[in-house]
Amino acid sequence: MLKILFSSLCLAFILNACSFSIKSEYPEISYYDMTDKSIESIAKSAAISQSIYIKPFSSLSQFDTDQMIEKRDENKIHRFFYHRWIEDFSDLFRNITIAQFKRSGISDTGIISNAAELTEPELVLEAQVIDAMAYGLDDSDNYSVVLEVEFTLKKYDSADNQPILLKKIYKETIKRESENANSINVAFAKATNNILNNLLIDIQNKID
Numbered sequence: 394m395l396k397i398l399f400s401s402l403c404l405a406f407i408l409n410a411c412s413f414s415i416k417s418e419y420p421e422i423s424y425y426d427m428t429d430k431s432i433e434s435i436a437k438s439a440a441i442s443q444s445i446y447i448k449p450f451s452s453l454s455q456f457d458t459d460q461m462i463e464k465r466d467e468n469k470i471h472r473f474f475y476h477r478w479i480e481d482f483s484d485l486f487r488n489i490t491i492a493q494f495k496r497s498g499i500s501d502t503g504i505i506s507n508a509a510e511l512t513e514p515e516l517v518l519e520a521q522v523i524d525a526m527a528y529g530l531d532d533s534d535n536y537s538v539v540l541e542v543e544f545t546l547k548k549y550d551s552a553d554n555q556p557i558l559l560k561k562i563y564k565e566t567i568k569r570e571s572e573n574a575n576s577i578n579v580a581f582a583k584a585t586n587n588i589l590n591n592l593l594i595d596i597q598n599k600i601d
Contacts, residue, residue, distance in 0.1 A: 452522035476574035
């Protein structure tokens with residue numbers, strides 16, 4: 394009887410130890426957006442009379458994910474599992490674009506994010522994320538992110554005859570403050586702010 398009791402206690406101890414070990418091996422997942430209070434806010438723009446419909450953005454397949462991606466030495470690609478964007482990158486970038494366009498005051502008649510709201514000819518903004526990669530070189534302090542996006546601004550036409558007013562690729566390389574994964578979102582926030590400021594200037598110049 395004592396032998397059985399001792400065996401049961403040992404088994405319970407082993408199972409409890411294994412359970413603790415398994416739990417300790419899986420840290421909590423951290424989620425990030427691309428906002429950073431330390432960067433300058435989006436610049437105010439001279440308003441145009443047309444409203445702008447911001448269509449859902451597309452991206453190259455490797456960036457169509459909520460995982461942060463880092464390229465390391467010898468072109469090794471690392472996907473962070475415990476550090477993630479709050480949503481797929483292209484959706485996150487679009488939502489920030491919508492918010493920043495509204496803050497900029499670029500349109501007198503509004504920024505539209507839902508196609509159901511379109512009631513008259515508008516401007517249409519499309520985008521494809523070409524590059525959204527973090528970079529890190531072993532044994533160096535060379536850590537950065539690259540954000541490259543192609544924007545296309547069209548005149549809205551329900552008959553799909555939409556003249557292109559602006560088509561341009563914007564690219565920003567921002568140095569990361571450290572090798573840590575939590576430096577990636579801060580660098581992307583700066584890259585995003587720079588790109589959107591330049592885009593707003595170009596839209597204003599094209600429409601005026």
